[in-house]
Amino acid sequence: MTAAGRDAFTSRIIQLIKRIPRGKVATYGQIALLAGNHRAARLVARVLHSSSRKERLPWHRVINGQGKVSLPAGGGREEQLDLLAEEGVTFGMEGRLDLKLYLWSPAQRREE
């Protein structure tokens, strides 16, 4: 068995993202925290983006801790907003959503 520790971290991130229910969102920091490293938010972004293209993850359900989409305009931002809008997630006029309403919690993984 080859190394598992670091690979597990990446796999865990992917699994967590797959567990995000429709109509909810998660933050990088949250996933990083659930993965075991609250400072690995950047790795989440890194792995997510890389794996999303391979694993077809719901990358659009992952946003930053500010409740906003991290992508710049023209870089897929509107695409993500559109995907979330179809799930019932609406953003405020500041391009921000209410994390209190849409933020996913691991305790909900048995419910929607």
Added chain:
DNA sequence: GGCGTGACGTCAG
């Protein structure tokens, strides 16, 4: 196969 970078976040001042 090495180096810089980065869909972010936390900590300190």
Added chain:
DNA sequence: ACTGACGCCACGC
């Protein structure tokens, strides 16, 4: 309240 520096380490070139 805001600014700046640091950390995390997998991925792409």
